[in-house]
Amino acid sequence: MSADNDETRQRLKAAVHYAVGRMCQRTGEDHRKEFDRQVIAAIAETTFRQCDIFAKDLEAFARHAKRSTVTSEDVKLVARRSTALSIYIQNKTEELNQEQRDLKKKNTGKRKSRDTEESRE
Numbered sequence: 001m002s003a004d005n006d007e008t009r010q011r012l013k014a015a016v017h018y019a020v021g022r023m024c025q026r027t028g029e030d031h032r033k034e035f036d037r038q039v040i041a042a043i044a045e046t047t048f049r050q051c052d053i054f055a056k057d058l059e060a061f062a063r064h065a066k067r068s069t070v071t072s073e074d075v076k077l078v079a080r081r082s083t084a085l086s087i088y089i090q091n092k093t094e095e096l097n098q099e100q101r102d103l104k105k106k107n108t109g110k111r112k113s114r115d116t117e118e119s120r121e
Contacts, residue, residue: 012048013044013048016044017044020040020043021044024039024040024043057077057078058074058075058078061074072093075089076089076090
């Protein structure tokens with residue numbers, strides 16, 4: 001691994017650790033509990049490793065499909081073992097697809113409106 005990759009990896013790790021710490025802090029405040037620093041570090045390390053595994057799996061799924069781009073279908077495959085995560089991703093995918101369809105309709109409507117105006121002139 002190059003120095004740049006190692007530095008990027010360390011920065012990502014630090015960002016994950018920070019985010020996990022903030023989530024633990026909020027959760028602790030909500031439930032009047034405290035998280036030990038070692039527990040936060042263990043959760044952050046586990047999270048980082050799991051994300052690393054997910055990333056490698058996503059690359060493998062895309063490569064298997066002879067694509068260079070990871071798609072939402074690849075993400076759904078990664079999440080298939082966790083029912084809650086799978087349902088969440090499925091709902092988000094449908095939400096995003098609906099937003100894209102709405103945006104397309106809006107843009108198509110604008111284009112038709114513009115074409116109609118131009119033909120009147």
